[in-house]
Amino acid sequence: MEIQEIGKRGxxxxxxxxxxxxxxxxxxxxxxxxxxxxxxxxxxxSVFKHLKEQKKVFPRKVIIFNSHADYDHIWGNCFFTEQIIIAQEHFEKVFRTKAEKELNKYGKHQKGKVSLVKPNLLFHSKLFFPEDQIVFFSSPGHTAESASCFDIQDKALFVGDNVEYPFPYINNLDFESYVDTLEKYLSFDYRWLITGHDEIQKDRSLIKRNLDYLQGLKSGKVDFSKFTPEEKEIHRMNLQKILSLISDSEKSDNKYQKFQKDLLILTSQLEK
Ligand SMILES: [Zn+2]
Known part of the structure; x- marks a missing residue:
């Protein structure tokens, strides 16, 4: 586990x-x-041990936040038995449909014995802690229940898996909201951008790169001719996911027919 101090209090x-x-x-x-x-x-x-050693937790009350319901972001919830765990309002439904399945499927990754614990405080659009100058806000994108955190004092923005290098993974067909979310991030005067899986980003290039990709998905035109093999592989997985999520009536939609063709081209290119 690597530990880095960010700003005055992160x-x-x-x-x-x-x-x-x-x-x-x-x-x-x-x-x-x-x-x-x-x-x-x-x-x-191990996180708690470090915080205690630095005398950085107590006497403050601990509040947990789940950026979204994917297993790699929530399995440690069970360590906290009495704390408030906050998440966006759609979390509950998503948790109900997939938490158990993911524990069965990825159980070998668990660190310690995991029992599934869901958030106990859900918010609609935002939740503001004025004394702490911390705001949690709904930011649908990677998933419908995705949410983010902004530390107003230190200008650190935590976005979960909505931003990822080289491209985010798509689990939600609402590209419009995803584009809005990424544009909203760009409007923040942040100094540090913290994503679920990357190194700390100090500039805006990764969000812009992800935004280009999402705008391509939104319009149905993603030019993958210059993608690296890794980018092609992620795009292929995203197209598969998108096509598995659309309803029967959407299958005749021009955009999804184009995605179907792109998927065949990508698959043959990647198999070479
Ligand atoms: Zn993740």
Whole structure:
């Protein structure tokens, strides 16, 4: 686990196994906020141990935030038995449909014995902690229940998996909201951008790159001729996912027919 201090009150914990993932902690005036809980109670125990050693948690109350319902961001929730765990309002429904399935499927990745614990405080558009100068806000994108956190004092923006290098993974057909979310991020005067799985971003290039890609998906035209093999592979997975999510009536839509053709081209290119 790598630990980096960010600004005056942020601490970024980066885990590397089984894949690079960030847990972002903000020591506010009144509360300590823990953004995402990685793969289980053992991961959270090591975060907590460090915070205690630095005397950085107490006497503040701890508040947990889940950026979205993917397993690699919520399995450590069970370490916290009495704390408030906040998330966006659509979390509940998504959690109900997939949490159990993901635990069965990816169970080998759990760090310590995981029991599924869902958030106990859901918000609609935003939740503001004035004394701490921390705001959580709805930011649908990678998933419908995605949400983000902005530390107004330190200007650190935590966006979960809505931003990812080289492209984000698509789990939601609402490209319009995704584009709006990325444009909203660009309107923030942030100094640090923290994503779920990348290194800290100090400029806007990764968001702009992701925005270009999403605008392509929104319009149905993604030019992948200059993509690297890695980018092509992610795009291929995204097209597969998108085509699995559309309804029968949408199958005749020009955009999705184009995606179907692109998928065949990509698959043959990648198999060479
Ligand atoms: Zn993730």
């Amino acid at each position: 601490i970024l914990f980066t885990f590397s196994e089984p894949y690079r993932t960030n847990v972002f902690v903000i020591i506010g005036k009144k509360h300590t906020f823990i953004c995402d809980t990685f793969l289980g109670p053992e991961s959270m125990e």
